[in-house]
Amino acid sequence: MPTSPAIEIHALTKSYGDRVVLDDVSVDVARGSRTIVLGPNGAGKSTLLEIIATIRTPTSGSVRIEGHDSREHLRDARRSIGLTPQSNALDPLATPTEIFEFQGFALGMGRRGARERARELVELFGLGEHSRKRIAQLSGGTRRKVDLAVALIGEPPVIVLDEPTTGLDPLARLDFWNELTRLNDSDPNRTLLISTQDLHEAEVLATDIVVLREGRVVAHDTPDTLKRRVGERTLTLGLANRAAAQHLITKSRTAFQAEPRAEDLVRLALPEDSNVLETALEDIGAMAGAVREIRLSEPSLDDVFVALASR
Amino acid sequence: MISTATSPVHTPAAIPITVVTAATIRSLRTLLRSPALLVSPLAQSLFFLLVYTGQLSTVGETYLPGGSFIAFLLPLILVTGVATGAGAAGTLVHQDVSSGYLDRLRMAHGTSAPFLAGTLVATLIVVAFQQVVTVAGAVLVGYRPGALPGVVAMLGLMLVLGLAVALFTVALAVRGASTSSINLVTLVVFGMSFFTGFFAPVEQLSGWMRAVATINPITYLVETARHLESGAALEAAPLATAVLVTLLVAGALACVLSSNHARRNR
Numbered sequence: 037m038p039t040s041p042a043i044e045i046h047a048l049t050k051s052y053g054d055r056v057v058l059d060d061v062s063v064d065v066a067r068g069s070r071t072i073v074l075g076p077n078g079a080g081k082s083t084l085l086e087i088i089a090t091i092r093t094p095t096s097g098s099v100r101i102e103g104h105d106s107r108e109h110l111r112d113a114r115r116s117i118g119l120t121p122q123s124n125a126l127d128p129l130a131t132p133t134e135i136f137e138f139q140g141f142a143l144g145m146g147r148r149g150a151r152e153r154a155r156e157l158v159e160l161f162g163l164g165e166h167s168r169k170r171i172a173q174l175s176g177g178t179r180r181k182v183d184l185a186v187a188l189i190g191e192p193p194v195i196v197l198d199e200p201t202t203g204l205d206p207l208a209r210l211d212f213w214n215e216l217t218r219l220n221d222s223d224p225n226r227t228l229l230i231s232t233q234d235l236h237e238a239e240v241l242a243t244d245i246v247v248l249r250e251g252r253v254v255a256h257d258t259p260d261t262l263k264r265r266v267g268e269r270t271l272t273l274g275l276a277n278r279a280a281a282q283h284l285i286t287k288s289r290t291a292f293q294a295e296p297r298a299e300d301l302v303r304l305a306l307p308e309d310s311n312v313l314e315t316a317l318e319d320i321g322a323m324a325g326a327v328r329e330i331r332l333s334e335p336s337l338d339d340v341f342v343a344l345a346s347r
Numbered sequence: 348m349i350s351t352a353t354s355p356v357h358t359p360a361a362i363p364i365t366v367v368t369a370a371t372i373r374s375l376r377t378l379l380r381s382p383a384l385l386v387s388p389l390a391q392s393l394f395f396l397l398v399y400t401g402q403l404s405t406v407g408e409t410y411l412p413g414g415s416f417i418a419f420l421l422p423l424i425l426v427t428g429v430a431t432g433a434g435a436a437g438t439l440v441h442q443d444v445s446s447g448y449l450d451r452l453r454m455a456h457g458t459s460a461p462f463l464a465g466t467l468v469a470t471l472i473v474v475a476f477q478q479v480v481t482v483a484g485a486v487l488v489g490y491r492p493g494a495l496p497g498v499v500a501m502l503g504l505m506l507v508l509g510l511a512v513a514l515f516t517v518a519l520a521v522r523g524a525s526t527s528s529i530n531l532v533t534l535v536v537f538g539m540s541f542f543t544g545f546f547a548p549v550e551q552l553s554g555w556m557r558a559v560a561t562i563n564p565i566t567y568l569v570e571t572a573r574h575l576e577s578g579a580a581l582e583a584a585p586l587a588t589a590v591l592v593t594l595l596v597a598g599a600l601a602c603v604l605s606s607n608h609a610r611r612n613r
Contacts, residue, residue, distance in 0.1 A: 091450050092613045114454050125447035129380040130373070141369040142455035142462075170380075186451070 040103065042067040042194050042227035043088060048097035050083055050251075057083045059251040061097070065244070067193075068224045070216070072238040073231040074337075075248035075345050081231035082122060084248065085198045088229065089119040102193055115143075118187030122198040124179045128172040132163050132182045135171070139189045157185040161215070177208025184215065195219070197230045201237060213240050235337040245337075247344045254344050259337065266343040267335035269306040271316060274329030276300065283326075288319040300328075366456060370465020371472075374439055378473050381435075385473065388432035392481040395424050400488050403546060411548075417490040422572035423545050424485075425478055425505045426565065430536035432477050433509040436470040437516025437529040444520055463521070463602070467513050474509045478502050493576050500575040507591050508568060512536055514598025522605040539565045564590040 043065035050058040058080045065071045073081050086092040088099055090106050090113060098105060104112040126135055133154050140150025158167045161181045166174055171182065180200060187195050197216075201209040220228050232238055238245060238259070245262055247255040255262055273292075275281045278299040285292045285302060290312055295301035306313055320327060378384055400417050407416030440463060443449040453459040482490070482498065492498045515532045542559045543566040544552065552560055560566050567590055570583035 089454065091454060093610075111457055114457070117454075119451065119454060121447050121451070123447060125451045127373070127377065127443070127448055128446075129377050134373070134376070138369060138373050139451075139455055141366055142452050144456070190455070 040067065041065055042069075042102060043229065044098075044100040045084075045088070046098045046100075048084070048087065048099065049095045050080075050087060050092070051095050057251050058087070058094075061248075061251070061253050063246055063253055063256055065227060065229055065246075067227055068220070069243045070220050070228045070230065070241050071244040071246060072242040073229065073246045073248060074233075074235075074238055074341060075231075076233070076341075078250075079248040079345065080251040081248055082198050085119075085196050085229065085231050089117050089196045090114050091119070115190060116192050116194055118190065118192040118195045120180075120183045120187045120195070120197040120200055122202065124171070124183055126171045126179065126182060126186070129170055131168050131170055132174075132185070133158060133167045135182065135186060136189060139186050143190045153189055157188065161185050175208070177204050177211060180204060180208070180212055181215065184212075188219075193225055194227045194229065197228065199232055199234075200230060201232075201234065209237070213237070216241060235341055239337050245340075247340070249345050255340075259340075262340045262344070263335040263337070264308070266339050269332065269334040271304040271306055271313070272329075272331040272333065273302050273304075273320065273327060274298075274300060274331075275302065276326040276328060280323065280326035284319065284323060288316065290316040290319065292316075306332075366461040367464050367468070370462045371468045372465075374466045374469030375472060377439060378435060378469060384435040384438060388428050388435075388474075389477045389480055391431055392424050392428035392477065393484045395427065396420075396481065396484055396488060399424075399546075404489075407546060415489075415491065417485055417488065418493075418576065419573065420546070421482070421485050421490060422501065422505075422569045422576070423540055423543065425481060425501070425572070426508065426540045426569060427537050428477055428481055429474055429505050429509040430512055430533050430540065432474040433470060433512035434516050434530060434533035435473065436466050436513035437520045437532065438526065439466050439470070440517050440520035441524075441526055441529055444523065459521075459606070463517055467510065467517065470513050471506055471509055475502065475506055478505055493578055497576045497578050501572045504568065504572050504575065504587070504591070507595070508536075511591065511594035511598045514595070514602055518598065518601035518605040521602065521609055523609070536565070539563055540569075543569050 041064035043063075045061055045063045048058055048061040049056070061084065073084060075081050083092060087094050088101070088106075090110060098107070099113075100106070101113040102116040104116060106113040130138070136154035136157050137150045140153050145153065158164060161184070163178070163181065163185070166178055171179060174182070184197070184200070187197075200216075201212050204212060216228060216230070220226055228241075230241060242259050245255070245257065245259055246253055247262070255265070257265070272295070273284070275284065281294060281300050281302050285294060290304055292302045292304045295303050304316055320330070399420055404416040407419065408414070411419055440449070443452075443462070449459055449462065452462050456462075479502070482492070482502070486492070512532060516529050519529045519532065542556070542563050543549070544560055549557060549560045549566060567583040567586040571581060571587035573579070574581050574583065
């Protein structure tokens with residue numbers, strides 16, 4: 037099985053006059069991953085995705101999609117990508133079937149091939165009852181499905197999605213996430229690159245996260261590693277009273293600390309060493325009758341975002 | 348069942364004309380589903396036809412000895428109809444540019460040229476239809492066409508003008524102009540058509556209006572259209588040809604420059 041990255045970005049810079057939007061970005065996106073590009077407004081997420089999708093040209097640097105340089109082998113690079121842009125890039129007066137067929141024509145399919153593929157996608161995305169309605173008549177969630185389906189017409193190995201669930205209600209968003217996960221799971225070589233500001237979306241979807249700030253990559257790792265980078269897991273105990281809390285702090289073999297604002301709460305920072313947690317649980321077990329509450333928490337992507345992506 | 352193929356679809360490159368045909372059908376469909384774009388130019392032409400012939404035909408025939416006022420007026424009405432109808436090309440392209448759909452198509456095919464070409468062809472088909480309906484409307488209010496080849500040639504001339512107008516509107520749309528800027532093209536041609544021998548032959552105009560009409564390139568298109576329709580000598584044809592060729596070349600050049608500008612600024 038090939039292990040080369042699906043997307044290789046090297047020293048990518050994009051500027052408009054004096055305004056630098058992307059500054060020396062170098063990232064490899066693993067094949068088969070669901071890589072989230074996270075960053076605040078103006079970080080350069082959309083520009084990065086548009087350059088990868090070959091809609092925009094970089095000022096300098098290179099992008100390779102499935103081994104094809106996007107400047108030297110533009111056609112092959114484009115054939116390897118399907119794009120779902122930030123806003124619905126669809127013909128509002130056309131039906132989903134018409135859009136799928138036309139996109140198939142644009143890709144070079146013959147009439148029969150385009151029609152067959154359109155039928156497949158209508159079935160795949162459950163668009164049967166909507167296939168003859170115009171895009172303008174469809175709900176936001178259904179339009180996004182159509183948008184995603186258009187990206188899949190050529191069966192590209194790389195799908196690029198720019199803030200795909202912006203404006204969708206929670207149910208539509210959940211439905212869309214399920215579609216993305218299904219797409220990715222059904223083919224281990226299919227790579228999804230998704231930009232978002234929605235940290236919950238990143239939490240649900242990401243196998244890898246790239247954090248952009250002011251046009252630069254400030255972090256690229258798995259969600260768990262990024263969380264550990266910005267903080268540690270914490271075990272919080274609520275005990276019967278102050279005396280029980282003090283007893284645990286004094287007698288425990290681990291470094292429980294009093295919670296300043298609640299005399300019956302104690303807290304233990306958990307390093308990666310699992311022995312610490314095991315020892316703490318043994319000590320807690322010795323005074324189980326006094327324990328009213330136990331809570332294990334870890335840094336969230338909100339913490340990652342605040343620590344890495346904000347100024 | 349989701350296809351598990353991850354290698355991109357490698358189909359033989361489609362013959363460009365197939366994509367242009369599909370693009371033409373798509374644009375025609377959009378136009379048919381946009382009543383405002385379809386009906387407005389037609390309604391405008393028929394409105395002018397009715398009002399001008401109703402109000403002025405008696406007066407007009409006094410300075411057109413042996414001639415028909417409707418036949419005299421018709422080419423100008425067709426010009427204003429073309430100016431309005433051909434502007435639809437820019438409107439369609441603007442919609443595709445601003446929504447990002449044209450980018451999507453360009454990504455899929457490699458170039459946006461076939462899709463722009465399809466929009467132009469579709470617009471001209473609709474403009475031709477509008478022109479034929481206008482002529483039919485003129486027949487209903489008393490117009491008696493000359494020889495069929497002459498009428499067809501007149502409509503052909505109008506279509507060439509329509510292509511030029513459409514090229515300019517498409518160029519502006521590709522460059523990212525707003526709809527109001529794109530509509531200026533229509534407005535300019537529309538406005539210029541009134542500074543010709545609109546209600547009377549140029550030689551019967553006086554003062555500044557005659558001077559303006561003499562240098563107005565639209566005047567020679569209208570004169571040639573009238574001569575084609577009536578079978579008269581095509582005295583203004585060389586100038587009309589020069590005007591049309593200039594407009595077509597300028598329009599095509601504008602499209603190329605706009606595309607280059609858009610590419611440089613991506």
